[in-house]
Amino acid sequence: MGTFSFGSLLRNAMAGHKDWPRQWRAPDPKPAYDAIIVGAGGHGLATAYYLAKEHGVRNVAVLEKGWLGGGNTGRNTTIIRSNYLWEESEALYDHAVKLWEGLSHELNYNVMYSPRGVLMLAHNIHDIQVFKRHVHANRLAGIDNEWLTAEQAKEFCPPLNIAPGMRYPVLGAALRRRGGVARYDAVAWGYARAADRLGVDIIQNCEVKGIRRDANGAVTGVETTRGDIATKKIGVVAAGHTSVVMSMADVRMPLESFPLQALVSEPVKPVMPCVVMSNTIHAYISQSDKGELVIGAGTDQYISYSQTGGLHITTHTLDAICELFPMFRRMRMLRNWGGIVDVTPDRSPIIGKTPVPGLFVNCGWGTGGFKATPGSGHVFAATIARDEPHPIAAPFTMERFVTGRLIDEAAAAAVAH
């Protein structure tokens, strides 16, 4: 399959880009695997990659009911940051940020990670107090996060409107300089290609229909639309459909699935130097390398598996965008879509073992899972390989809802709550 290099780019450019090989195989499922990952999104592919690379578990299949990276990996707004409040979350998300920094090199695939800064706006006294608390908590954890006045925020992000007459004036902002964005497709493709090269079978259009278990309850395999496959270990990384997959093994989850929407504008020249998020008035925005403004909206209030959300949710967000960035008022929006996000009661993910032997789950990333992709896959692979939680994943078990040790993250996402 070859390694990408300046030489290979040059060679293929001279040849008219007609000789690029397939990036990964399209294998038929084997009768048995050492481990099966359900879901070929970023988190699932990363899990398979680290299983093969760091734990030597190469006889792995990733089963995907649709196409690779076609769920939330291809539907999010690609924001990367780790300025969470609690130590458990800081450790988890910063683990991911550290992996992001070397990811293009590690995968030999340009994921276009761009740490351009994430600005989180404060619009009232409560916001100021909460963000300053976050800034201090982050600095204690060694995560950069700083407080800016409204004027400093304007200097960092010139299109921002800080006029005092706004309905929700900008009173200041927390700036995470190491935060940024990455190219979502490249993340899925890079992990898929790297995992495939290590021997992982990525099987698309293969929906899991049932989970087989022996007399002791331990998993023995899966039933799929492409036949039965035997395995002793199953890692479920099915995002919004986690409740559905887990119910096949009679495991009930503390999850609810909601539509989360995003939209992009027509492409324009570079105008947004950073990511801007506002919890209070429900909007976040950045600019892609193609020039589109990428805008994230909120969740609908009801459970849904439809991958579409209510139009009033996006118009509410656009009201906020127009107020924060008056220069965008005449921009036309090109596309609007929804993804189904699985939300936990404490807005923190669930990573770990389940009551069913051999069944592992990585879910509950809610409205902000993309940023965690490398770290999530890394700690989940270790959990599956060793059959015990990775130290960073240990606080994120399902048992926390019984013991009461919740990780109550109000910082989990800009707009969900």
Next chain:
Amino acid sequence: MLLILCPYCGPRAEIEFRCGGESHIERPGPYSEVDDGAWADYLFTRKNPKGEHRERWLHAAGCRQWFNVARDTVSHTILAVYPMGKTRPPTEAGT
């Protein structure tokens, strides 16, 4: 946006309502006999079905009454509306 038939006010737009989540969750008891697992189940575990879902809605910007809705979570079709405290309409397939 959903068009919701409030049993007291008639059809109104979704923005007048608040969704209160899954219906028919019974508080376990008596208190002294309920273990932590059962409390966790009561507080946090949800059916989250792909298909028919029973949920509570509040007509927050209207009559301020709560009621139950049976709704399909894929098509968003509202299959039934029925009062609080009532069991599921027998004609519906239960979830």
